[in-house]
Amino acid sequence: MERRTGKSSGVGKLVALAALLGLSGGVVVPTTRGDVSGLEFPTSSIWGAVFDRIHTFKGIPYAAPPVGNLRWRPPQDPAGWTGVRDATEYGNRCPQIVDAKAPLGSPLYEILTYRSNSSSEDCLFLNVYTPNVSSSADLPVMLWIHGAAMVIGSADTYPAEVPTSLHNVVMVTINYRLGNLGFLPTLDAETDGNVGLLDMVKALQWVQDNIRNFGGDPDRVTIFGQSGGAWAVSLLVMSPETRGLYRRAISQSGVAGLTTTRRGDITRTETLAARVNCTTASFDRMMSCLRSKPAQDLLFLEIIPIVGGRFLPDDLWDLMYKKRVNEVDYLLGTTDDEYGMLLSVIPGFGEDGLNRTVFEAILPAQLQFDADQFPKGNVSAIVQPVIDQYMDPDNDDPIYTRDQFIQLMTDCRYTALTVFMAQAVAAHNTRVYQYEFQRRTSVFSERPSYTKAAHGDDLFYTFGIPLMRDVTGASWKYSFTQEERDLSLDMMAYWVNFATNGDPNDFTEAARMRNLATWPRYMTSSKSYLKLDVTSSADVKIRESNMKFWNEEVPRLMGKEITTGGGEKSTWSILLVTFSAVLHLLQ
Template identity: 35%
Template sequence: MEAGRKLGLLILAVSQALLCWTGATAQQIDSPVVNTVNGQVRGTIKLATDLPKKPVYTYYAIPYAAPPVGELRLRPPEPAFPWGGVRDGTKLGPFCPQDMALFESSDIPIKLEHEDLSEDCLTINVYSPTLAEDAVLPVLLYVHGGGLMAGMGSHHGFEGLAAHQDVVVVTFNYRLGMLGFLSTGDAHAPGNYGLLDQVQAMVWVRDNIRSFGGDPNKVTLFGESAGGVSISYHYLSPMSKGLFHRGICQSGIWQTMPFQTDPLPVAKSLADELECTTKTTEAMMACLRTKTFEEIIAKSNVLLERLQVEPFVPTMDGKYMKAHPMDLFERGDISKADYIVGVNNHEFGWMLGLAVAGENYGSGMSQEDYSAFVQMVAYGKHQGPNLEKITEAILAEYRDADKPDDPMAIQNQFTQMFGDSMFVAPAVLAAEKHSAAGARVFLYENQYRPSVFPHRPEWAGSDHFDDMLMVSGLPFMEPYDLPEPVSYTEADKTVSREMMAYWANFARTGDPADSTGGPADSPSLPAWPEYTPHNPVYMKLDLVPTTDVGLKSQKIKLWNEIIPSLDIAAKDEL
């Protein structure tokens, strides 16, 4: 997915291949075999469209944990079983159980290679530009998004990122929804299985990645939406300590999604729907382990409709998460690993706005409907006597004095209000807290909108997930077989090169603009200053990246200072 390689790099790539397969046949080179701690696996070779002479050795569906079925369902992951012979790693494995209908309305220019679902889904995929064990390339470990109830590690490839930046990219599936996060609040179902799967994937990387040319001591987590949410939890958990060395949270930290403080009632509600006893948590869990995942997904959707919020999310389990995230956050009891955190400039511009507001979204919004959404958001922050004050504060901050009755202006208030409360304010708070705790922090706002959304309104900016098209190097992949042809512009390719370089530089050096040790033809990038509470600088990622200070500072003050103070004041009065 990127730029032309210099002769020296081509010679290096060829020599590394020869070192690995001296005397191999052409068929063996096309299907390279690698040793893992559990057995051998055969991969295949992928290419970025603009780098036809630089192979990316690709391995799919390598088990990193035992299949979580039967008595292992709704329990922490166990290590993967060994296998004999050579495992076929040339095809994608099944995805973890989820409602695939969630993908039908997406306008993202990606086509899934299959829609196979299975609980035997805890597998990992590796993309590497070399198999030389002494290469010790930086590793970028991708945690996928999807609201913790959908998604997969292989919805698109990462050949472009691996080829252009000489990094090893690893992706994986983890358990979702009820199967990943149901909790009874006791030992019979402590919860957080999806996050524990992610920890197990990090263990696999530590134990195996050198065989794929990667450095187990230079692992950077990166992920978008629920992926970013997950990574923010790993900064808070003692179980993740030492398994990763840097992290990039794109459009999501733990505050983006609700944290479950009382999970048992939700678990019992699902058990009722599935006609399981709730007399004891032990008996309830035994019954839930007998249901098919299709039944579980159907009844989870019933619960989702009723609650209007994802019911199965992380919780305190006493092991992975020992205290409430906000308590850990406030006292700085968090990882000091280098950290990039950021957002797109119109997170609720189109895809999420459409999902929340319904089919009439895009043609304007009434003040009545908007006020109802504001009250809903305010209620999520505070259920006490200051609810009306908080609602009024939000309405006042986002009111457009020049166009108070314009439906499109009101709709824009809706997009900005939701985007700031769910993504921007949490990102800035994370930057502030992690920096204050002693981490090196880099904050960004991505302002680039890819050219491949012909049906998206012009007023929509850089939407949720737009950044992943650029970071993965999608403009340099073979075009997908979609109903409408997709063609990326030169501007798209330039931004993709820059974002891949920023992410890979950070993985290599801890400084997004420092290309030391990177490819000779990597883009030269503007300096990205470190964020501190006293100098809240951030990078505006665009065709020409620039810096600024104080990302939406007035709006952030509302969400991170004014509303919490009103909440605390109300609790003090009780």
């Protein structure tokens, strides 16, 4: 049973102002750059909405267009405007190598279809969704960083209207520079080259300066994202430059164990310049030439953050291992089958399984990504240990081989890194909650029988897509089961509770009450987590042997020194070294 506690919000003087200005349907909200007018969104198409309407504000510029000489520069303040800016349409999406598409009538349409009208480098816009524009509402704020590997995607593809209609929360979605336009190494003193991440920081600064006027509490900001957006969240948590801009973080299916470039290494930039016929003889001339090229000529499917500078001061593995992360509350997790669909493109991989010989032949290429995370990484050093960890030498069954390969890839690319980050953040005694999403969603009946909860499936539940009604409001838009609709309500409640109070179980200030399974806090000792499904339950030490293998044995094989306590030698080790040194001096 549920108990609703939300109140239909009033907008006071701003409603009167909107009426005086003759603006249809929207209220006017002031920002530091000028006033904006949005739209009222009626919530009749969303089952269980606690508000009869919410307010949406789209296409608000949070930074100046990063064009011309501002390409690959840190984001600058946007120009101000006089009068009231129309905030009823999405701003341009950022340039990207492909446009996402999904068939109308599929739930995929809701998270893959662009609603912006065009693509342009003038793309640093954000959108705000709120049930209450009173400056005294002090609602928690959740800022969404979209996924798709930080090379494609847009803020406008996610229906943030749904969770906002169901909860006392302000949602913000943002665009940021993608691919080479967002992550190109330069020698410029004012940037490490991570300008896509600096865009996110700029958006968070905009939130600090403006969100109270949209009903939000700037002291309760949660950054959250999925896949590439989850990578971005983890990078922000690793950066000392982001402290104080948010209080909590959520990473869904991704923590940034990524190939990186050291600050000052412009090899990738020179390679790009050569591709587009720019000189590499002079850095300044090279950058001037690159800034003159059309954006579409510069886009390639790669995202490699730059480390060793102010924003990311060390290699990503070292930042996590040494616990050099921001002290924030963190909710993070994965699906139980991240790679079930991602591996389906491999020839010979499918319903009939995977031949053991093929598996061993393709494994080194799959592990190269993991080896590249380490400066001294050599993929040949881990191939056989990985086989020994996951494969029974006496079992050549193709079904077994396929399923173990899926588990292997899920663990190494997603689950182990998530556990690694959970350990790093929990060491600061902040509140950490881990999950594994385990629901095989019924509406994707065309999927292979061997897939479980695939990469991205949790998005449908996080954004309440099972609760959408058709245009009449009389029928369901998509044929999710009632259990799945309840799971969506559960997940949104957990997420918003965490954003509100730092505890997914705490319904203080909630717009509705639900009977939820208790989600235990992740501790460095207990390693508790929640199995998210239509019937959720708690467990501990997810695939512990595999986690230790990826987080301890593999780094050791890649040249990292693993010491007790993660980054600090144990007291006993220090005493032993000191004692040995004293003996040496006495000889």
